[in-house]
Amino acid sequence: MTPPLGFRFSAVSAGIRKDGRIDLALAMADEPAVAAGVFTRNLVRAAPVEVAARRVAAGTARAVLVNAGCANACTGAAGEEATLASTAAVARALGVPADSVLPASTGVIGALLPADKIAAQAPALVGALSVEGWDAFSRAILTTDRGPKVARATLPGGASVLGVAKGAGMIHPDLGPPQATMLAFLFTDARVEGAVLQGVLGLAVADTFNAASVDGDTSTNDTVIALASGKSGASPTQAELVAAFTQVSAELARAMVADGEGASHVAEIVVTGLPDDDAARVVARTVATSLLVKTALFGNDANWGRLLAAAGRAGIRFDPRRARISIDDVEIVKGGVAVGAEAEGRAAAILAGPTYTIGIELGDGPGRARYLTSDLGHSYVDVNAGYRS
Amino acid sequence: MTPPLGFRFSAVSAGIRKDGRIDLALAMADEPAVAAGVFTRNLVRAAPVEVAARRVAAGTARAVLVNAGCANACTGAAGEEATLASTAAVARALGVPADSVLPASTGVIGALLPADKIAAQAPALVGALSVEGWDAFSRAILTTDRGPKVARATLPGGASVLGVAKGAGMIHPDLGPPQATMLAFLFTDARVEGAVLQGVLGLAVADTFNAASVDGDTSTNDTVIALASGKSGASPTQAELVAAFTQVSAELARAMVADGEGASHVAEIVVTGLPDDDAARVVARTVATSLLVKTALFGNDANWGRLLAAAGRAGIRFDPRRARISIDDVEIVKGGVAVGAEAEGRAAAILAGPTYTIGIELGDGPGRARYLTSDLGHSYVDVNAGYRS
Numbered sequence: 210m211t212p213p214l215g216f217r218f219s220a221v222s223a224g225i226r227k228d229g230r231i232d233l234a235l236a237m238a239d240e241p242a243v244a245a246g247v248f249t250r251n252l253v254r255a256a257p258v259e260v261a262a263r264r265v266a267a268g269t270a271r272a273v274l275v276n277a278g279c280a281n282a283c284t285g286a287a288g289e290e291a292t293l294a295s296t297a298a299v300a301r302a303l304g305v306p307a308d309s310v311l312p313a314s315t316g317v318i319g320a321l322l323p324a325d326k327i328a329a330q331a332p333a334l335v336g337a338l339s340v341e342g343w344d345a346f347s348r349a350i351l352t353t354d355r356g357p358k359v360a361r362a363t364l365p366g367g368a369s370v371l372g373v374a375k376g377a378g379m380i381h382p383d384l385g386p387p388q389a390t391m392l393a394f395l396f397t398d399a400r401v402e403g404a405v406l407q408g409v410l411g412l413a414v415a416d417t418f419n420a421a422s423v424d425g426d427t428s429t430n431d432t433v434i435a436l437a438s439g440k441s442g443a444s445p446t447q448a449e450l451v452a453a454f455t456q457v458s459a460e461l462a463r464a465m466v467a468d469g470e471g472a473s474h475v476a477e478i479v480v481t482g483l484p485d486d487d488a489a490r491v492v493a494r495t496v497a498t499s500l501l502v503k504t505a506l507f508g509n510d511a512n513w514g515r516l517l518a519a520a521g522r523a524g525i526r527f528d529p530r531r532a533r534i535s536i537d538d539v540e541i542v543k544g545g546v547a548v549g550a551e552a553e554g555r556a557a558a559i560l561a562g563p564t565y566t567i568g569i570e571l572g573d574g575p576g577r578a579r580y581l582t583s584d585l586g587h588s589y590v591d592v593n594a595g596y597r598s
Numbered sequence: 599m600t601p602p603l604g605f606r607f608s609a610v611s612a613g614i615r616k617d618g619r620i621d622l623a624l625a626m627a628d629e630p631a632v633a634a635g636v637f638t639r640n641l642v643r644a645a646p647v648e649v650a651a652r653r654v655a656a657g658t659a660r661a662v663l664v665n666a667g668c669a670n671a672c673t674g675a676a677g678e679e680a681t682l683a684s685t686a687a688v689a690r691a692l693g694v695p696a697d698s699v700l701p702a703s704t705g706v707i708g709a710l711l712p713a714d715k716i717a718a719q720a721p722a723l724v725g726a727l728s729v730e731g732w733d734a735f736s737r738a739i740l741t742t743d744r745g746p747k748v749a750r751a752t753l754p755g756g757a758s759v760l761g762v763a764k765g766a767g768m769i770h771p772d773l774g775p776p777q778a779t780m781l782a783f784l785f786t787d788a789r790v791e792g793a794v795l796q797g798v799l800g801l802a803v804a805d806t807f808n809a810a811s812v813d814g815d816t817s818t819n820d821t822v823i824a825l826a827s828g829k830s831g832a833s834p835t836q837a838e839l840v841a842a843f844t845q846v847s848a849e850l851a852r853a854m855v856a857d858g859e860g861a862s863h864v865a866e867i868v869v870t871g872l873p874d875d876d877a878a879r880v881v882a883r884t885v886a887t888s889l890l891v892k893t894a895l896f897g898n899d900a901n902w903g904r905l906l907a908a909a910g911r912a913g914i915r916f917d918p919r920r921a922r923i924s925i926d927d928v929e930i931v932k933g934g935v936a937v938g939a940e941a942e943g944r945a946a947a948i949l950a951g952p953t954y955t956i957g958i959e960l961g962d963g964p965g966r967a968r969y970l971t972s973d974l975g976h977s978y979v980d981v982n983a984g985y986r987s
Contacts, residue, residue, distance in 0.1 A: 250911075252914075253909065283902075319935075501767075501815045521642030523641075546673060593889070
């Protein structure tokens, strides 16, 4: 696979992760690239988020510097200094201005970023840059992920979009401009202005990253950054850009939920029939984050009572006597009551599969929303009861 | 223990639970008792909730009829008929009006209440009524509970309050007048008017049942009913009544959280320093229901980063740089950053114990709230991935 023109990538081990795996990744644009970003709306934002949000506002950037193993969140002034020092060291090795390097971090909250380890590896990191380095980049940013997450879309005129993401837990992104620990980086060689790129990114995340949940916990470090090199010479329309960015973001969001810590199923919750999309989204999110729903999915149980009970506590008015629920094409609730044991048996067989859609129709209004969620089982507990140790 | 004067209790097996344990409980007031109730604010309300809410509005009642093994929720018109028929059968056996019997149900959602089984056992249930029957009553209403939950308070003048509750999962009560699957029944022999009893109950639940969570899922069947016989002849003040009802409700709420499915710890989250109590409550609830917080508690991990991250996504403004966090009397975060490894080690030792307080100070405002929560481990997954089978 050839990445979009104008970008090079690399990764090294800087000894930030305890296990010695590669944990420091760099993506560089050969010339200043148009930059856009959306960042966590958690009030508690890590130092790299604060720094990247400030720098992306300049409209262009030269590089993205990402580390795993340390979130550098809740680390105060020392944390900000560490982020500034590490990006400065890499900028010097690259020969670019310090504020053209956008930082992103993921890992344990509360631990201070070891800027000295990053500075020591800066020359090696820059020396390893290559067009083919996207693969190493995609692996160095992982934490509890089972594997890398890469998606690609082509644009009319020969341009393309490459998306690279990480994330398996603390996944409930709430991304807003101008400000996920999901991290995603979208590279394109399309020609696009900064304001348009920011708008395209905002639209692309709304129904993808922002409609996906593993555990309902929004991170202090969630970051999506888009860089456009323009090197293809192609100038796609805004609609084409939105379609391509949304396709790549949707693939990455689904890959994150599928990799949800301990997850074996991906469920797409589709809520319809409410007065407006916002109401539908509130219900879809409430169902998608219900522990009782997620443990039922782990058990392959067509437990529609939990689906309806979760919908009922969402704070949105509907008539439960009109509720219809289906698992893919099998209707299990009609008129608010069970269709029967035979239907539930067929639904349970679908629920044993890796992915399915749960349709919840709550009236005849035009409001509609979808939310991706995973089942929740023992491995989630294992991963998260012992994460810091 | 002698229960409040004027009440008798009984329980039998009606074959509603598959395991044959006692599953049908009756509490009877010797004469019409002043009645008050608060019921789930879930939009999806079970038939017994609808019926009990209507009947409690009359201001007096003679009996409470409770079954385990079947929630009779999402069962449509047939469900309502089953609730009416079962309370009518017990009323006939008692020789009291049908609408003086308040129903409550807990168990699987979607299964229709077997009214015929209840009717068949009505004579035996009434025949078994005794002053000492409160113990059987407290056991018959259990589902996934590890044991019965009973609390008692005495009032000036010789009156007393007896509280009996069930609940271990689907626990996140949101109780409002005049409408929790927690069930709680409070009996008193104090003399009290209906409007006062309703007011006292409302105040008692606000900081107890409504500030407790096992899994964040509000049930379709949550019910708290209070009956006052007046038989002690004592007329406590409202303040005395509120104190006694709150004490009993707090004990029962703590017992439910301690019995939270798979739980081994009870954490009291205390948020202070925000502008008002409502803001503090939103933060406390968000922290108390965070999966990452609850799995860290399962792991005895003083993972304050997850505590702060959860507070930060609650939608309430505060300055993270002023945050202080303590586990009982051990401060682990000050000025938004870690106090150090030694403090965290001492905190971890406290977190290994059965109960502790997590203090989160977010400023110097007067707003304050508390929330009870449990840790979340493997047994929760076991109980809820296989509950219907």
